[in-house]
Amino acid sequence: MDLKEIQNLIKFVAKSGASEVKLEMEDIKITIRTGSGKKETTIVQQAAPIGLPQVPVAVPSEAPSAEVAAKEETTNYLEITSPIIGTFYRKPAPEKPVFVEVGDTVNSETIVCMVEAMKLFNEIEAEVSGKIVKVLVEDGTPVEFGQPLFLVEPS
Template identity: 75%
Template sequence: MELKDIQNLIKFVAKSGASEVKLEMEDIKITIKTGSEKTETTILQQAPMGMQQMPMAAAPAPVAEVASAEKVEVEKTSKYVEITSPIIGTFYRKPSPDKPMFVEVGDVVSEDTVVCIVEAMKLFNEIESEVSGKIVKILVEDGTPVEFGQPLYLVDPS
């Protein structure tokens, strides 16, 4: 399981409203706990021998549904290009609270179009589109923290 798969699983669990999900496979054990504001993830690469014999806390069927739902979502979005965050910081869709959004779903952007701002250490960094195309989905809520490389927008380049 790759890091991107784990990140997608965390996002899916957070959106689903589940408070805890445990996933055990041959060589990996993942526990995702969500609270009111934070998500806690524990990943063990190799489960101890005693742990492998214990029954799984989460039923296998819902885990299989999660995996298939993620595959369907990945297939739907595979034709789109992601605009990602080049830095860690706070994502803002507007230049200031009283100004309009940089871009909305359906807007056409070019390679030099500013699509958002990411604030890092009190510095506001304008993020430009890396591709030309049409914005099809906004992946991050305004005012939320983002990580390096986190997808912010999906763009249809056709």
């Protein structure tokens, strides 16, 4: 299991609302604990041959400071965020028009984009009502769980 898979597992557990998950495989043990107001931390211990000490590795999950600064500037707008990790697409197919443009009015059920994860294309609904003010992600780029995709002026 590589670091990317572990990070994806952390985000999945955080989204699920579980407070603790333990995963034990032949060569690795992982415990993920989440809590309200606490930073989530993953402890990874690789199985070692007898006689060698096991070294725990802590992987804190923190929001980048640039993302925090961007959120402070956009307090008047609602954000449509990515519910999953994957690749962001504005169109249902290359030859089709984009789902929404800046200036379009959306409601909670309007499909605004797709996020492809593990070869599955997931339609993302706005979940808010208002007017699209800004598209924050380039078409075809990777997105993270909770990453803002669009800014919406509430109606």
